[in-house]
Amino acid sequence: MEPTRLTVNGRTDIGQVRQENEDSIYCxxxxEKPFAFIVVADGMGGYTGGATASGIATKALAANLDGLLSPNFLSASLAEQQLLLQATLLEGVEQANREIIDTKQTRPEFSQMGTTLVVAVIWQNFLIVAHVGDSRAYLWNPYGLQRLTRDHSVVQEMIDAGQMTSEQAQSSQVRNHITRALGIAEPVEACINSWNLKESALLLLCSDGLTEYADDHAIERILATHRPALDSVDHFIDFANTDGGRDNISVGIIEFCQRAGAIAEFDGNAITLKPAQKHDVTVRKNQHSGN
Structure with missing residues (x-):
């Protein structure tokens, strides 16, 4: 088996309308090791508040994941490493949520802030993705595009109930209304899925500043045609800005190179973290001008 090779690129852009970038990204x-990750957070709650919340989230996740490759981790079995990675990711999500809530309590001007979150980590050929809100992760290989996350949003619930099509959701007046976010309540309700990658692939993470304009067909076309693959980051941002750029745009890509084999397989290890008492929330993102 050929060794796993990983490369990463990411960028955030203010867009064409907003006065401040409330997105944050960390790549x-x-x-030396086959280890890479990307964190994307899309803040809300006013200009400074949104940027603060997304910044807290990316820093908290980065701090947890940056220290993962300890001697204890590297000496563990692959199964144990996967469990350690999952635990580290969960701890980072919970820490980010806690820090945002703590900041809101000490800074009244940030009382409305929160953020979406999507984070993807690859260790060797193991991929794990966590998300809260409507920032997304996609996997592309020569067999096609697979969306790895399901939006926590009002329109997604309507699509699931058969009340709206995906095409109608693109122009819906409630398309920016999300049902989960970091910084709303403890404990946080996050979804975590994992896969074993058996095929060279591109992993895309993005905020809804991209998916506001690019549907799955457009995303697949750009990932399939632009080389070097990591330059697709710039093509995605240009695509959104050319079509209007009404929101901040964040895009990150991990290029996973592995031996020839089968398509990435979902291993069935899907986890939804449920709080002891469900906190219902519907949050409208981008509450300031430029909606």
Missing amino acids: HCDE
Whole structure:
């Protein structure tokens, strides 16, 4: 088996309308080990509040994941490493949520802030993705595009109930209304899925500043045609800005190179973290001008 090779690129852009970028992105690729991750957060709650919340989230996740490759981790079995990775990711999500809530309590001007979150980590050929809100992760390989996350949003619930099509959701007046976010309540309700990758692939993470304009067909076309693959980051941002750029746009890509084999397989290890008492929430993102 050929060794796993990972490369990463990411960028956030203010867009064409907003006065401040409330998105945050953090990308990391280890120089020696097959380990990489991307964190994307899309803040809300006013200009400064949104940027603060998304910044807290990306920093908290990065701090947890940056320290993962300890001697204890590297000496563990692959199964144990996967469990350690999952636990580290969960701890980071919970820490980010806690820090945002704590900041809101001490800074009244940030009382409405919160953020979406999507984070993807690859260790060797193991991929794990966590998300809260409507920032997304996609996987593309020569067999096609697979969306790895399901939006926590009002329109997604309507699609699931058969009350709206995906095409109608693109122009819905409630398309920016999300049902989960970091910084709303404890404990946080996050979804975590994992896969074993058996095929060279591209992993895309993005905020809804991209998916506001690019449907799955457009995303697949850009990932399939632009090379070097990591340059697709710039093509995605240009695509959204050309079509209007009404929101901030964040895009990150991990290029996973592995031996030839089968399509990435979902291993069935799907986890939804449920709070002891459900906190119902519907949050409208982007509450300031420029909606």
